[in-house]
Amino acid sequence: MKANYKNWMPKGMIKGALISTVVLCALTCLVGIGTIIGKILLVLTVLSAFMTIWMFLMYRAFSYNGTRQMSKQIIEGVSSYVKIPDGGVGLDVGCGSAALTIACARKNPNARMIGIDRWGKEYASFSKNLCESNAVAEGVSNTTFQQGDAVKLDFDDETFDAVTSNYVYHNVPSKNRQRIQRSYSKRVYPGG
Template sequence: MNDREKLDYANWIPVKLLMVSGTVGGILAVLFGLSFLIAGGAVLIVLRVLLAAAAVLFLGLFGYMAHARRLLSYEGGGVQGRILDNVLAYLHWNGEGLLLDIGCGSGAMAVKAAKKYPNARVTGMDYWGAAWDYARSQCEANARLEGVSDRTAFQKGDASKLEFPDAYFDAAVSNFVFHEVRSQPDKLALIREALRVVKPGGAFSFGDVFFSRTHYPDLEALIRELSGDVAELHFVDTRQNDFVPGFLKTPLVAGQMGLIYGLK
């Protein structure tokens, strides 16, 4: 690997988010300072208070996210990799056949799976939207640099309507993806679509923000419904772990993690 060929698994906290929060916070702080050049009464005082509060909020968000990004990164704390390792740890599969990674992003979990299961062929699928620092070419480069390009393939797609036949894969994984799929707000239907392409008896392990009431308002009902669709289903409260620092266990990052796994 030369200096121009380096692994790039990016970060779950996009640079764009840091730029927006930092820029907005900086502008608000400047406006707060400039407000003291203007003479005024009670209205101006209220405006200053609002500007100060907003500046603190956005700059605080910037500071939190910047540190969280460092902890998540592979070059820093490496938390992203440990979370993906945990998803694969709950995939009860012998590694023979085809595996699908739904929402593969930078290809990190697809590559991990290909390295963990040397007899498997792994397909990574993602929408690769503009909001994220991911691309198909990035996935392919990472797979090549990790020595698994001969057993990995990546394609663009929509998790709400997978372009694969029924029962096509021997196993499927996904992490922090389902809640981001805007094309299907019904997450039960979305998970059922993921299970549709898994063979009967095939393994699955899906991590997401299952404790978010916004995306999963009735988690117990979802688990109950899915249990009737598969041969075996388990739920793990992955908020209770020792591989994510407490600093990251907030709703903004990894404080609502859960995992469903089992056999179809």
């Protein structure tokens, strides 16, 4: 069994962008570029094509098992800084497919890592079951996973010795980002 960490850029988004580009291109051809509507459709087609190419390039760059392995490098780099005392507990907020949770657990074998995520419809290919399967595939047993919301954590203050998060803050509404940062700091560094 091999871990499946998925990709930050879902294939479905790339397919949707490609379909949009094809449809816009067809409409542009039908209308012709001699009209204002045709020119607007042409601009939209070009923008959609650039977006599709960008998404495809991001998919390749962030592939955990691809040639660039940017995600793997980021995960290994972040986890190398996480030091949890023996018997301690770490929290990974927005764990997705558990790559960072598992990497931190592996580097801190005498501690426990909890991964939380809301696993919403935007990233439907990510789930608690996927996280648990990845932990088993990696031979890591000091992890647990649960549904949770980064904006409203269901843990007491000072519960964790370390809090990690990767690829999450862009999904949090900007009005909540500062509050979350202060909340995490308080949970890890009392009085901070």
